[in-house]
Amino acid sequence: MLEKMVDLSPLYISLKTAIITIIITFFLGLFLAKWTLNRKHDLTKIILDGIFTMPLVLPPTVMGFFLLMIFGVNQPIGKLFLHVFHYKIAFSFSATVIAAVVISFPLMYRSAKAAMEQIDHDLIDAGRTLGMSEKRIFFTVILPEAMPGIISGGVLSFARGLGEFGATAMLAGNIVGKTRTLPLAVYSEVMSGNYDNAGVYVFIIVVICLIAVVGVNVYQYSIKKKRSF
Amino acid sequence: MKLEVVIFKKLSEYDLDVCFESHEDRLGLMGPSGSGKSMVLKCIAGIMTPDAGRIVLDDEVLFDSDLKINISPQKRKIGYMFQNYALFDHMNVYQNIAAPLKAHHEDKQVIKEKVQQIMKDFQIGDLQKRYPRQLSGGQKQRVALARLLVYDTNLVLLDEPFSALDESLKEILLNETKKKLIEYQKKCLFVTHSLKEMEMMCDNKLKIKRGRLE
Numbered sequence: 001m002l003e004k005m006v007d008l009s010p011l012y013i014s015l016k017t018a019i020i021t022i023i024i025t026f027f028l029g030l031f032l033a034k035w036t037l038n039r040k041h042d043l044t045k046i047i048l049d050g051i052f053t054m055p056l057v058l059p060p061t062v063m064g065f066f067l068l069m070i071f072g073v074n075q076p077i078g079k080l081f082l083h084v085f086h087y088k089i090a091f092s093f094s095a096t097v098i099a100a101v102v103i104s105f106p107l108m109y110r111s112a113k114a115a116m117e118q119i120d121h122d123l124i125d126a127g128r129t130l131g132m133s134e135k136r137i138f139f140t141v142i143l144p145e146a147m148p149g150i151i152s153g154g155v156l157s158f159a160r161g162l163g164e165f166g167a168t169a170m171l172a173g174n175i176v177g178k179t180r181t182l183p184l185a186v187y188s189e190v191m192s193g194n195y196d197n198a199g200v201y202v203f204i205i206v207v208i209c210l211i212a213v214v215g216v217n218v219y220q221y222s223i224k225k226k227r228s229f
Numbered sequence: 230m231k232l233e234v235v236i237f238k239k240l241s242e243y244d245l246d247v248c249f250e251s252h253e254d255r256l257g258l259m260g261p262s263g264s265g266k267s268m269v270l271k272c273i274a275g276i277m278t279p280d281a282g283r284i285v286l287d288d289e290v291l292f293d294s295d296l297k298i299n300i301s302p303q304k305r306k307i308g309y310m311f312q313n314y315a316l317f318d319h320m321n322v323y324q325n326i327a328a329p330l331k332a333h334h335e336d337k338q339v340i341k342e343k344v345q346q347i348m349k350d351f352q353i354g355d356l357q358k359r360y361p362r363q364l365s366g367g368q369k370q371r372v373a374l375a376r377l378l379v380y381d382t383n384l385v386l387l388d389e390p391f392s393a394l395d396e397s398l399k400e401i402l403l404n405e406t407k408k409k410l411i412e413y414q415k416k417c418l419f420v421t422h423s424l425k426e427m428e429m430m431c432d433n434k435l436k437i438k439r440g441r442l443e
Contacts, residue, residue, distance in 0.1 A: 125276040126315035128302040130329035131380070140328075144319040227318060227360040 006197045009177045010185035011204055013096065014162055017181055021100040021161040026154050028101070029108025034138070037116060049113075056106035063102055064170025071098065071171060095172035096179050100164045104157035111153020115146035148220050155216040159209045230254060230384065230416040233285040236272050240265065245279075245440040255410065257431035258420045265440040266420045267312075270386045273418070274309045275302035286384055303332075308385035308415075312392060314373040316361040322372050323348070323357040329380040343379055351375045351409075367398050374406055378413045385410070387419045391426060403429055 036048045055063050071078045071089040081087045089095055119142060127137040143150070165183040172179035174188060182201050189198035231252055238245040245265045260266045271277035273284055275291065278299060284292040286307070291300045316325050323344060330340045348354045351371050361369060370390060377385055390406070391399045407430055410417055419430050427434050436443040 120313070120315070122311045122313060122315040123317060125271075125274075125302075126309065126311060126317075127328075127332075128276055129274050129305075129307060129309040130376070131303050131332040132328070133303065133332070136332060141317060145317070147319075228362040 006200045007176070007185075010180050010182045010201060013093070013178075013180065014182040017093075017096045017100050017164075018158055018162040020097050021104060022154060022158040024097070024101050025104050025108045025157050025161065029105055029153065029157065030112045030150065033109050033113035033116060037113060052109050053106050055102050056110075060103055060164070060166025060168075061170055064099065064167035067095075067099060067102065067167060067171045071095065090171055091173045091175065091179065093172075093178060096164075096168050096181060099167035099171045100161040103164045103167050104161035107157040107160050108153045111156065112146070112150050115149025115153070116142055118149070119145045148223055151219060152216050155212050159212055162208060163205065231285075231287055232256070232273075232384070232418070233283065234269070234273065235282040236269060236279040236284070237281045238268065238272065238277075238279045240268065240440065243440045245269070247437065247440070247442050249435055249442060251433070251435075253432045254416050255407075255431045256418050257427040257434035258418060258437060259422065259424065259427050259434055260437035261422055264437045266437050267388055269437070270309065270388050270418065270420055273384075274307050274386055275300060275305050276309070306381065306383045308377040308380075308382040310373055310377055310385065310387045310390045312389045314361075314369045314390070316369060316373060316376075318361050321358050321360050322353065322364070325361070325372060326376045326379055329376060333380060347375045347379045366394050367402055370394065370402055370406075374409060378409060378415060382415065385415050385417045387417055389421055392421070392423075399426070400429070406430075 032052060036045055036052070039045050039048065068090065069075055071081075073079065073082060073088060073090055078089055081089050089098070123141055123145065124137055127141045132140070162181075163183055164181070165187070168179070168181060169184060174180050174184045180188065182205050186198050186201045186205070189195070189201065231250075233250045235248045236245060242263075243265075245268055247265075247269055258266050258269060268277060272279050272282075272292070273286075279292065279294065281294040282292065283290070283294070286305075290296070290298050291305050291307075292298060317328065320328065326344045326347065327340050330343060335343075345354070348357060351374070353368065353371055353375065356364065356368060356372070361372070364372065373390070387406075391403055394402060403426060419427070421427055421430075
């Protein structure tokens with residue numbers, strides 16, 4: 001029924017993009033958060049933090065512009081991929097992933113960093129005096145203690161990746177069945193006056209995002225409940 | 230025990246400059262809050278680094294700024310009890326006590342036996358599945374002490390471990406802690422701002438004020 005009325009390819013493309021994106025963003029954000037926190041000088045930390053937060057505050061079209069300057073066919077990295085791997089990045093499916101990773105990254109990075117910063121430093125020192133190696137402290141103390149914050153960062157950046165529009169349009173374009181994600185489909189349908197079809201896409205996005213955010217709240221509530229009276 | 234401590238460290242409000250040698254089994258370090266006593270403990274444990282000085286425990290040099298020796302806290306064999314106990318919130322009581330044994334790569338069966346033995350000893354066996362947030366202050370202190378005594382250390386540092394407890398409980402737990410330290414043959418350096426606690430716990434005491442011994 002639904003398929004007859006609207007093309008569902010944007011849903012598949014969006015889900016595929018969002019899932020690949022969150023896997024990359026989750027580990028990249030976590031890694032760079034930890035890496036930034038480990039820098040010795042405060043000034044280095046402040047500057048790195050500023051750079052990593054840029055995609056969150058800059059207009060997505062500006063980020064899209066930068067991405068085109070890097071991955072465009074006539075740009076260094078784009079050229080390299082085209083000639084060495086015979087792969088065109090711009091206006092391909094991988095471009096939707098690259099755009100979504102860059103735009104959703106700051107949410108993951110900032111949440112993970114805040115969650116790790118909030119950990120009582122005595123816990124880390126306690127781990128050291130108890131004989132735990134730094135690696136063991138990271139995996140058995142820092143990560144589990146920060147997990148609620150890290151998970152909520154993951155969900156936020158998943159939703160952000162799913163909703164990415166500006167940078168995606170710039171780098172990946174709006175090719176039906178290839179790079180047209182749900183937000184681009186909403187825009188395209190509205191532009192052609194098909195408000196009913198746009199409404200279906202809007203409904204799908206709202207449902208997915210609501211499920212994700214409510215889901216993470218349930219998770220955090222259950223953790224809190226499990227560890228207290 | 231032979232503990233030799235020379236520490237110089239610039240702090241934001243004053244300079245920490247202490248020097249002492251002790252042969253006591255239970256030495257006390259007393260001073261008002263902000264006098265630098267916790268910092269002394271942290272330097273001995275190795276979680277803070279003095280700007281200059283020398284720390285020697287039983288003929289083993291743990292830190293020497295001239296010789297550029299700075300043993301990591303993991304290898305110093307010095308236990309530390311934090312004021313807020315620093316129990317791991319996501320681990321239950323059993324897992325908390327097992328943590329130092331796991332870190333030292335002990336055999337699984339050995340870990341199980343040691344943890345169960347010490348929980349029995351401390352009468353906290355029925356708390357083993359509880360998480361730290363589900364414990365009272367006194368129970369937390371007991372779990373922290375069990376975690377501190379379950380593995381091999383040459384010295385334990387107690388950083389105001391009774392200050393967060395009710396008056397009525399303080400004396401009971403203090404006596405209990407002293408008894409356990411003697412029973413497990415652990416030497417300790419005890420930090421407090423209370424003269425009464427100090428006299429109950431320690432053989433000898435040092436006084437510290439604004440980073441200097443009096």
